[in-house]
Amino acid sequence: MHKRSVTVVVLGWCLWALAGVAWAEDPGKETIGTLKAEMIFATDGDPGVLGHSAKGLSAEEQERLEVAMRKKFKDYRRLGVDRKPILRGYENWSSPMSGSEELMVSFEPKERVGADALRLDMGLWQSKQKVLKTDPVLRKGKQLYIVGPKWRGGQLIIVLELVDLLPE
């Protein structure tokens, strides 16, 4: 009995080691940068529908958002933030609403555009249905705003940003 347990453990270790080697040898799985996804709730109504856990934006953030959007709302709340690695050759997923899968972003690098920008194949998914396909160039420190569906009388806005990009 004891001998069998030892065999299982050794076999498990071997499989784990092999899986590790396989992952390490695949250059497509290397992280080349980080994508940050934020979910903003913009409303002209009562933000109390969100409860107390949603934080407001700073005046600077709010102004930046309004300039970009060419539109003003009475109130803005940040609902969630997610940071995910950008893999060199594979698709990855971000869920700005943390554990919720209601709205998700898929992304995969397509090409570098200079030293600090990356073109991504990107998709927005709502209720597991792809509602947008695009290939934006994300530049470090600059935002891509996606104005998505409405919810509880407000507008959901996804803010995407390339927070870092490793040199080639």
Add this chain to the structure above:
Amino acid sequence: MDQNRKEELMTLWMDEALSPDDRREWEPYLVEHPELELEREEYLRLRNELRALLPAEVEPPYPDFFNTHLMRQIREEERQERLVKPAASAGMRGWLMPWLAPAAAAAVVAAFIAGKEFGGTKENAVAVVPTELAPVVYSSLSTVDVRTWENLDEGVTVIVLEGLDEIPSSVDLMKTTAALEDSEPGATF
């Protein structure tokens, strides 16, 4: 023979589709312009190579998106050509224009297939491309209207999706906000 008729006969000749009457009409012109034979040979060679390289039919995963992307690349290529040759000469080059777009399209399809088949290596996964093009945006939902604009000064892009289904109020997006607590204080856009 007027210019339109010449181009029509030229197209049929290039595609090996001249009728006997058309051929009789076309051949005197061909005798006067023997250099056209060379151009035709080159065109046929290119066509055959493309046919050999590409499958007869490929269904891309998102046809509308693919077509939009393709047309954008063709327009960009044509724009670059106009910049390089602002006063393109008429004649043979002008007659070949009808084939340029399909040839460019075939080249992009070839690149697409090559990427599908040979992509994934470290070098291929993220190619270095110096040019920057505006993003293509596409929704497969017929009820959704997509608008986009860029603020070049600020470096930001906005994509607006109108017509998406509203998320029911009963869905509690605020159930899990752990990521908010994990983020650094004062995180900015």
